Structure formats: structure tokens, C-alpha cells
Amino acid sequence: MVAQKRIGYGFVGCQVPTKPRAARSTRKRDTFQTRVEHNQMCAIDLLATVASGTLLQEKQNPITSSDETMKKDQRGFVKEEVQDGNKPFKAELPDEASCERRLQQGFVKEGCVDTNKPLKAELSDDGSSDRKCISTLSLQEYDLNSGLKESPHSEIEGCSCIASILTSSSLSERLVTDTLLDVKSHSEMKNITSKVELGSSGFPDCSDCNVDVDVSIVKDELRKSEMPIGTETGTSCFKDPIDDKPPALVVSGGNAKLSGRDDSIPRSSLLKGCDNVTVVSRDDDENKSGCAHPSSKTKAFRPKTCIGDQRIRKRLASKYRRVARESKHDTLSNNVLDRNFNTVYNGRKNSYSHQISQMNIPFKKRKIFDCSSTSNSNGNIRSGRTYYSTKNDINQGVSCSSSRMRKDLGKSSLEAYHHRSALQSRDSHVKLRIKSFRVPELFIEIPETATVASLKKAVMDAVTTLLRGGLRVGMILHGKKLRDDSKTLLQTGISHDDELDALGFTLEPNASQSLPITCVKDSLNVPSGDMPLSLIGHSSSPAVVFPIQRVQGFSNTDHQVTTLGNIVESDNDSAPSPINTLGGKKLSDSKELVTIPEMGSEGLDILPVNQSHQKPKRTEISQRRRIRRPFSVAEVEALVEAVERLGTGRWRDVKLRAFDDAKHRTYVDLKDKWKTLVHTARISPQQRRGEPVPQELLDRVLTAHAYWSQQQLKHHPETCLLL
DNA sequence: GTTAGGG
DNA sequence: CCCTAAC
Numbered sequence: 001m002v003a004q005k006r007i008g009y010g011f012v013g014c015q016v017p018t019k020p021r022a023a024r025s026t027r028k029r030d031t032f033q034t035r036v037e038h039n040q041m042c043a044i045d046l047l048a049t050v051a052s053g054t055l056l057q058e059k060q061n062p063i064t065s066s067d068e069t070m071k072k073d074q075r076g077f078v079k080e081e082v083q084d085g086n087k088p089f090k091a092e093l094p095d096e097a098s099c100e101r102r103l104q105q106g107f108v109k110e111g112c113v114d115t116n117k118p119l120k121a122e123l124s125d126d127g128s129s130d131r132k133c134i135s136t137l138s139l140q141e142y143d144l145n146s147g148l149k150e151s152p153h154s155e156i157e158g159c160s161c162i163a164s165i166l167t168s169s170s171l172s173e174r175l176v177t178d179t180l181l182d183v184k185s186h187s188e189m190k191n192i193t194s195k196v197e198l199g200s201s202g203f204p205d206c207s208d209c210n211v212d213v214d215v216s217i218v219k220d221e222l223r224k225s226e227m228p229i230g231t232e233t234g235t236s237c238f239k240d241p242i243d244d245k246p247p248a249l250v251v252s253g254g255n256a257k258l259s260g261r262d263d264s265i266p267r268s269s270l271l272k273g274c275d276n277v278t279v280v281s282r283d284d285d286e287n288k289s290g291c292a293h294p295s296s297k298t299k300a301f302r303p304k305t306c307i308g309d310q311r312i313r314k315r316l317a318s319k320y321r322r323v324a325r326e327s328k329h330d331t332l333s334n335n336v337l338d339r340n341f342n343t344v345y346n347g348r349k350n351s352y353s354h355q356i357s358q359m360n361i362p363f364k365k366r367k368i369f370d371c372s373s374t375s376n377s378n379g380n381i382r383s384g385r386t387y388y389s390t391k392n393d394i395n396q397g398v399s400c401s402s403s404r405m406r407k408d409l410g411k412s413s414l415e416a417y418h419h420r421s422a423l424q425s426r427d428s429h430v431k432l433r434i435k436s437f438r439v440p441e442l443f444i445e446i447p448e449t450a451t452v453a454s455l456k457k458a459v460m461d462a463v464t465t466l467l468r469g470g471l472r473v474g475m476i477l478h479g480k481k482l483r484d485d486s487k488t489l490l491q492t493g494i495s496h497d498d499e500l501d502a503l504g505f506t507l508e509p510n511a512s513q514s515l516p517i518t519c520v521k522d523s524l525n526v527p528s529g530d531m532p533l534s535l536i537g538h539s540s541s542p543a544v545v546f547p548i549q550r551v552q553g554f555s556n557t558d559h560q561v562t563t564l565g566n567i568v569e570s571d572n573d574s575a576p577s578p579i580n581t582l583g584g585k586k587l588s589d590s591k592e593l594v595t596i597p598e599m600g601s602e603g604l605d606i607l608p609v610n611q612s613h614q615k616p617k618r619t620e621i622s623q624r625r626r627i628r629r630p631f632s633v634a635e636v637e638a639l640v641e642a643v644e645r646l647g648t649g650r651w652r653d654v655k656l657r658a659f660d661d662a663k664h665r666t667y668v669d670l671k672d673k674w675k676t677l678v679h680t681a682r683i684s685p686q687q688r689r690g691e692p693v694p695q696e697l698l699d700r701v702l703t704a705h706a707y708w709s710q711q712q713l714k715h716h717p718e719t720c721l722l723l
Numbered sequence: 724g725t726t727a728g729g730g
Numbered sequence: 731c732c733c734t735a736a737c
Contacts, residue, residue: 626731652725667725672731675728 430489434505475505629664631673636693639670639677640700647708648674677701 444458484492631639642658651667659665680688681698 628731649726651727668727669731671726671728 428490430494473505626664630690633691633693633697635659635662635665636673636677636697639673640697640704643674643708644700644704647711648705649708649712674701674705678705681705 444455444462446455446458450458638658639654642654646653646657648671651671654670655665655667659670677693677698678701680693681702685692685695
């Protein structure tokens with residue numbers, strides 16, 4: 001209690017089209033889901049305990065259906081309604097960037113901490129100095145509950161993520177280090193992006209556990225137009241991941257917080273098992289490349305004997321997931337580790353409720369805004385970051401992003417969620433919000449006897465290692481990688497709503513930065529450079545794809561929420577409201593929506609981004625899904641009327657009759673809508689979501705449904721017998 | 724191409 | 731909304 005640690009990792013910057021479909025229940029679970037062994041379970045439980053957080057899970061009210069209501073008026077209906085002359089009805093159909101981003105990576109490390117000691121933040125930049133880093137790394141320390149000291153050096157340049165690595169000595173202390181990594185963006189970016197806004201305000205602090213990254217990108221149309229097409233100015237942005245150059249986008253980092261309250265656990269017991277801690281980037285078990293090495297951290301604690309053989313392997317990893325598909329299957333919350341892999345894709349039903357909301361570690365939210373407007377092409381971007389600052393002003397084309405990262409121990413996966421909502425406003429700005437993203441899968445192997453603290457640290461180290469190498473941003477539009485960085489958003493079509501749906505961002509390990517490995521090795525139990533640490537050194541492998549959820553009405557237009565691509569829209573089906581929901585419980589939902597492309601079970605495999613099949617495939621799939629277009633009351637009315645006359649089972653006729661002009665409404669849609677209407681009519685009003693349908697219409701729905709059901713029975717007497 | 728249902 | 735089996 002004395003000290004709570006919270007680690008949040010915040011990434012900013014990637015957007016991906018939100019895809020409602022992600023939630024789809026039909027999806028198969030990822031094959032690589034691993035079985036959790038008993039030991040693992042224990043470990044998980046432990047983690048869960050440690051990570052106990054508030055559940056955001058939304059409760060569902062029991063649905064009460066009253067079928068009785070259907071019967072009413074059944075007779076009358078026939079005469080009055082059915083015989084009623086046909087009115088011509090016409091359904092009224094509702095209508096319906098480059099920027100500089102900063103990636104901030106926050107690292108928090110926890111070593112075995114002495115509870116008694118005051119928390120001390122330590123920045124470790126050792127070894128980092130030698131490396132040249134593309135990005136500027138700023139580290140900041142903060143104390144959550146137990147005052148951490150802020151490190152004098154708020155910023156470190158030239159260091160990549162490495163800085164976060166803890167030395168063994170540090171282990172003894174509780175360290176919370178936040179590192180903000182700013183990836184410099186090219187100066188050219190400015191041209192393209194006139195303005196970037198943070199959507200920070202949009203997110204309420206509702207989730208401690210969640211890492212949220214809010215990025216808003218606003219494109220200034222005017223400037224865009226001014227830009228010469230194809231000029232270099234834009235090139236820096238969205239650089240092709242493959243390209244060695246540092247990503248133009250700057251992600252502003254979030255903070256990572258890891259909270260564990262149980263530091264109080266006696267270390268003595270913990271110490272024993274600490275000898276081996278292996279952190280491996282995710283891969284198949286056999287091939288796991290992790291290095292088991294006595295962690296420096298553990299060193300201090302190292303007991304006389306190791307209990308070594310039993311190891312708990314955890315997979316913390318986030319696997320690359322298919323953008324398009326999520327498995328809907330949801331596992332027990334306890335199966336954190338395993339589940340994580342899959343959960344991303346889980347269908348909304350399951351995943352929404354469980355994944356994030358439960359088992360969340362109460363991380364304190366933290367937002368970091370990075371507003372520095374200027375970036376040098378060469379240099380590192382320096383940003384002044386403010387925690388919890390609510391707003392950023394970017395004057396110069398700089399993007400501010402706030403990111404919050406969260407580590408979800410319960411799932412035992414590190415996830416950064418990226419959520420982007422894009423809003424296109426009249427002024428031709430494109431706003432994107434990246435809500436969350438997920439960290440690639442990690443493996444951790446640690447003795448059972450290891451302390452919670454050491455486990456935390458192991459996780460931390462793994463994450464650090466992952467991030468250390470640096471990330472770059474890739475963009476995918478309609479399943480194709482955007483390689484021409486010089487194009488404007490307008491030219492690429494990103495400014496269009498439709499295009500946004502198909503837009504995706506990827507975070508990929510930055511090949512160019514393979515440097516870290518050696519450094520890490522010492523302090524971290526990270527695989528040496530030759531180790532196939534998946535995240536490091538493989539430039540080409542797409543690390544993560546972030547679906548972007550686009551929300552219309554970011555500001556004004558609350559009503560239309562469109563989901564893009566992969567991310568599932570918040571579950572309020574008909575409910576148009578975006579923002580609020582995003583902030584609140586929806587937030588959790590939306591997180592779940594995040595999809596990460598699955599790279600295949602082999603985390604280590606290097607798959608070129610442009611590699612033949614996978615990527616395109618995912619995106620293709622993702623973009624196939626139509627955007628969600630809730631039925632308006634007028635449409636419902638038209639549907640009801642048509643069904644009243646034509647009956648169910650003649651959807652094509654219904655379509656032609658009432659929705660002939662609505663090309664986006666297929667007869668299947670109408671059929672589905674009718675199905676939902678019937679369901680809606682049967683449930684209590686409190687359980688209904690979305691734009692409320694007049695009770696009168698619902699009554700008609702029930703009446704008509706009952707009537708036509710009756711008619712069918714008449715025609716198929718045999719079925720009656722069954723009843 | 725439509726329907727009907729499950730997801 | 732998607733997906734598919736069954737017509």
C-alpha cells in the first residue's frame with residue numbers, strides 16, 4: 001500500500017481504421033493460444049492479484065422479455081393493419097495525415113523493491129549513450145503515490161528506449177521510470193501537417209488500467225493544398241517501415257505505469273527463485289529464444305538455492321494479430337496470458353466485457369502530451385511533456401499526442417491501446433485518435449518462487465526491450481502499404497471518410513535500431529543480440545497494427561459513429577454517441593476492439609511489411625466490412641410498414657418497396673434489422689441501446705411479427721404440431 | 724439471387 | 731453486419 005507502482009506505456013500515434021468487425025464473435029481464436037499450465041495459472045493469479053484493478057466491466061441487465069405482448073392485438077392487426085391500403089413509402093435515409101507524431105514510450109521498471117525504501121526513480125541511460133538514437137528520449141520520473149523523485153534529467157537525447165533499462169543495482173530499489181521517447185519527426189512533416197491536436201480531453205480517466213493513446217491529427221487543408229504534390233516535404237511522414245529512415249511520425253509517449261501494491265511481499269521468499277528470469281520475445285515454445293539469465297536484479301536477492309526447475313512461463317505477449325479477424329472466443333479472465341493473445345481479436349461480446357475491464361490493474365492514468373512543435377530532421381525531437389496535462393497547443397504543425405499506456409497484468413500482456421478516432425470536419429481537418437495499441441507478445445519465464453516484484457520487473461524488462469529498439473510507423477490504406485510519403489493526405493484519399501475506414505497504422509520494430517541489444521543484455525535479462533528477440537532487429541516485421549476507430553462527431557457530430565476498419569465500434573449499436581462512450585465504459589470496450597494483426601505464431605519471424613500475403617490480406621478483410629449505419633426511426637418505420645404489408649420472408653420485396661433507394665440497405669440488412677427490432681421490442685426499454693425507437697413502432701413490430709408468424713404456421717401446419 | 728439463422 | 735447453409 002505504501003507504494004503503488006504503476007506503469008503505463010504510452011504510445012502515441014498510430015491509427016488504424018476502426019473495425020467493428022473485430023468484435024465479431026465468429027472469429028476463430030488464434031491458433032497459438034497457449035495452454036496455461038497450472039503453474040502458470042498460479043502465476044497469473046498472482047499477477048492478477050497484484051494487478052487488481054477496478055473493473056470497468058459493464059453489467060448487463062437481465063433481459064426480460066415478454067412474449068405476451070406479442071399476442072395483443074393480433075387479431076386486430078390483421079384487419080386494420082394488413083388491410084390498410086398501401087401507402088407509398090419512402091424511407092428516409094440518413095446521411096451519413098501526415099503529421100508529426102511523437103512516440104513516447106514510457107518505461108517503468110520495477111525491480112525487486114524494497115518496500116521500505118522510498119521509491120526512487122532512476123534513469124538508466126547507460127550504454128545508451130553510445131548508441132545513436134533516432135529519437136530523443138526523454139525520461140521522466142514520477143512518483144505515483146510514493147513520491148518518486150524526479151530525475152534531474154528530464155530528457156536524454158541520443159538514447160533510445162534503452163534508457164529504461166535497469167541495472168542490477170537498481171533492482172533493489174523500486175524504480176519507476178518514465179521514459180518518453182520522442183521520435184523525431186522530419187521537419188518536412190510540418191509542411192504536411194499543419195496542426196495536430198490531442199484528443200486527450202476526450203478520454204476520461206476512467207480507466208486506470210488502460211493505456212490510452214490519444215492522438216489527434218488535424219490536417220490543415222489549406223496548407224495541404226499549398227503543398228506541391230509529391231514534394232519531399234511529405235515524405236518524411238509515414239515513411240515506409242521498411243525504409244531505414246527513422247519514422248517521420250513522432251509518437252508522443254505516454255507513460256507507463258505499473259501498479260502493484262503487493263510489494264510488501266516478503267522478498268525472502270521471492271529471492272529464491274529469482275535466479276532465472278527469462279524474457280523472450282514471443283515465439284513458439286520450442287523456439288523461444290529468450291535468454292534465461294540470472295537477472296541482475298535477482299542477483300542481489302539470489303538465494304542460495306534455486307528452485308529453479310519449475311518455471312512459470314508466461315506469455316505476455318501480444319501477438320501480431322490479424323487485423324481483420326478477431327476471435328470472439330473469450331477465455332476466462334484468469335487465463336490471462338493465454339488469453340491475451342487472443343483477446344485482441346475477440347469478438348466484442350466477450351472481449352468487451354472481460355478483457356480490459358476485468359483484471360485491470362489500477363493504473364493511474366497518465367497522459368503525456370508532447371507538444372514540441374519543432375523537430376529537426378536530424379535531431380531529436382525534444383518535447384516538453386506534461387503529465388496529465390490536458391491540452392496541448394501545437395503551433396507549428398506539431399502533433400501532440402497524449403498517450404497512456406497501460407499494462408494489463410491481469411492479462412499478463414502488455415498492451416498499449418491505441419485508439420484513433422478520426423473526424424473529418426468541415427474545415428478539412430482530419431482528426432485521428434489512436435486509442436490503443438498492443439505490445440507484441442512477450443515471453444517470460446520465471447521461477448515460481450520469484451517474487452511478484454521480480455516478475456514485474458521481468459515484464460518490465462521485456463517491454464523495455466521490446467520498445468528499446470524503436471518503433472516506426474507504417475501506414476496501410478486499403479490493404480496496401482503507403483509508401484509514398486510525399487503524398488498529401490488529400491492525395492492519398494485519407495481525408496475522405498471512406499478512406500479513413502481503410503486506413504491503418506502499424507508499429508513496427510525499427511530495424512535500424514538494433515543497437516540496444518548489447519546494452520540490454522547486461523542489465524536486462526534480455527537475449528543477446530544474436531538472440532532472436534523478435535522485436536529487436538527485425539525491421540521488416542510488422543509489429544503491430546493498430547486499428548483505428550474513427551469517430552465522427554468528435555466534436556459536433558456526435559451522431560454518426562462510423563467504425564473503421566478493424567476496430568469494432570463501441571457496442572452501442574445504435575447509439576450514436578461517441579465521445580462520451582469512449583470516455584467511459586466504452587473506453588474499455590474500445591480497447592478491446594483493438595486489433596493487432598497477427599503475424600503468425602512465430603513472433604520471431606521476420607515478415608517484411610510488404611510481404612506478400614499477410615498484410616494485404618488482413619487489411620483487405622478489414623476493409624470489406626461495411627460501416628455501421630444505424631437505422632433511423634424513419635427507416636424503422638418504413639421497414640415496419642413494409643413488413644406489415646408484405647410479411648416476413650419477403651425481404652427482397654420489402655427492400656424494393658421501402659428501401660429501393662437505399663442502396664446501402666440490402667434485404668439482408670432489412671431482415672437483420674427486423675430481427676433486432678423484434679428483439680428490441682421484447683426487452684425492457686432500459687436494455688435498449690441506441691437511438692430509441694418509438695414504442696409505437698415496436699408495438700407494431702411485435703404485432704406484425706406475431707401475425708406473420710401465425711401465418712406461417714397456417715401454411716405449415718406440420719410445424720404447429722411440433723409446438 | 725434469396726431466405727433463414729447463427730454469429 | 732457478416733457468413734453460410736439451403737433453396
